Amino acid sequence: MTKQSSLFPQDYDAFLNQLKEQIRCAQVSAATALNREAILLYWQLGKEILERQEREGWGTKVVERLAKDLRREFPDVQGFSARNLKYMRAFAEAYPNVEIVQQLLHKLPWGHLIRLLDSLKNPDERIWYAQQAIENGWSRTVLAYQIESGLHKRLGGAITNFDFTLPKPQSDLAKDLIKDPYNFSFLTLGKDAQERDLENALVNHIRDFLLELGMGFAFMGSQYPITVDGKEYRLDLLFYHVRLRCYVVLELKMVEFEPEFSGKLNFYVSAIDDLLRHEDDQPTIGIILCKSKRKTTVEYALRNLSTPIAVSTHQLPDQLRQNLPSSEQLEMEIDTKLSKIASQTSEDEEN
Template sequence: MDQKYRDSDSEIWHSQVPNLEVFPFDDYLSIGFTHHRVILSKVKNYEERIFYISECAHSKWGTRELEKMIDEDLYHHQGTLPNNFAQTMTPGMQALKAVSTFKDEYLLDFINVEEIDVRDTADIDEKVVENSIVNNVKNFILTFGKDFAFISNQYHLDAFGEDQYIDLLFFNRELNCLVAVELKRGKFKTSYLGQLQGYLSVLDGFEKKPHENPAIGLILCKDMNKSFVDYVIQDYSKPIGVATYKTSRDMSEELRKALPDIEELKRLLDTEE
């Protein structure tokens, strides 16, 4: 970075930092001038600014990715999903990592909501959502978070003569475990927890490698009562979290205009590869 820009940027930050002793200088120096300008212009709260600096440094976001995460309000959605990780995962640090890995809401702005709306049944609706994610898996992983690798959709589980299919199966390198995602078009139902717990039992018994941690499950639904989910999920013995998702139709016009173009995101991801 040009020294005059670094000095100018530093002066702006130092004029607004309440405590330089805890300021993440290594993270600050590792990201570009344009990133700092985006954070300063779009984020007003100091703690939020520090959060986005650190995420930029560790996740190596481009400015487009940074703007998308700010517009999605990642700061307030990270690690707040209803879950039972503390009770079902050992050691404790693994549970903390899992909590910080998932958000309570995901923006799936690439889903063709017009196609979904003409369908009649919830099952078909979920299939359309699934196909949209598979066809845009790069964008989904960008939304889902770092360290995820996509394994398969409709992953076949064959145990005791019972055929079962997981909507989406991922592997997370940081957590060192399989992550099963079940898509639900409507509002959360308690029956979803039992279904997903059964899938996780089979994954741990038949699919998990010896060096891997037990699988984690995520229910991704359109709506939920968070207090209710937080209460009922504690009685389940497998690590499960519940999150909601929004499509472009659910967003305000102002937010839709602020989001980067999907084709541009694809181009940037292809360039990076």
């Protein structure tokens, strides 16, 4: 009896997969084009409303009436609520030049653009986060997290010797990818936590950890074993960065940076270069994450090393809380402000 599969050409499965891929690409292209047209429409509507308000003094009631009329005329089209119309107006006001919308912002979903409007006042910061969201494919939740954690202030802040140990543009790219500090607010650690506790917690929260490290880091393992001269050594954390095309050795410290840390990491980086690095890989990079650091001490420790090493800091939940004002400090600040208000009120009454 002839099997049913024999009735089909041998390359049928490959042909079917090819068609599926073409259909998916067409769906993505259609969705992208649809989003572009929607964003441009929102900008145009916002611009029209803004101009009418400035020219004719339109108020909130007119916008609410406009929303009702548009929803009645287009019942199957979402996005015409009064709240959304106000966002369209804010969108057009924030980006008066349509070219930035046509060239960049139309690549983001409307929800991302609303998040940028709500969270950031500086136009340059909005554009920076928009570019990062597009390049890295951030969801709205990830975008919100990166804004709240002040990513733009932390990228490129580590102290490194990359300018002397890596060729350009590899050195610039590597510097721009490393943060200072790293925000580990997603962890729960006791006051007496040791380095191994931090390592285990990061591995247990590897998804959040990789998000904080940034795009391109592939986790290779913790306590990664290497053997040199018959003796086994274990690296805290080992990664491979797909964009830099190199291994990244990460050492964790729960104390302030000490010069001997760089010597040990230099040993590990050199060993990974010899034991794991492929001829097509770029030089291995080492990162020391410590509780704190002193700039001159770090610079001296890295100055004459031939391996690329960066020194950065981490912020754990207890450190983040320490940076926030205490309830007593808040109460004192409130009392001071109330006293100033009362004093000013008395002066006004006397005048």
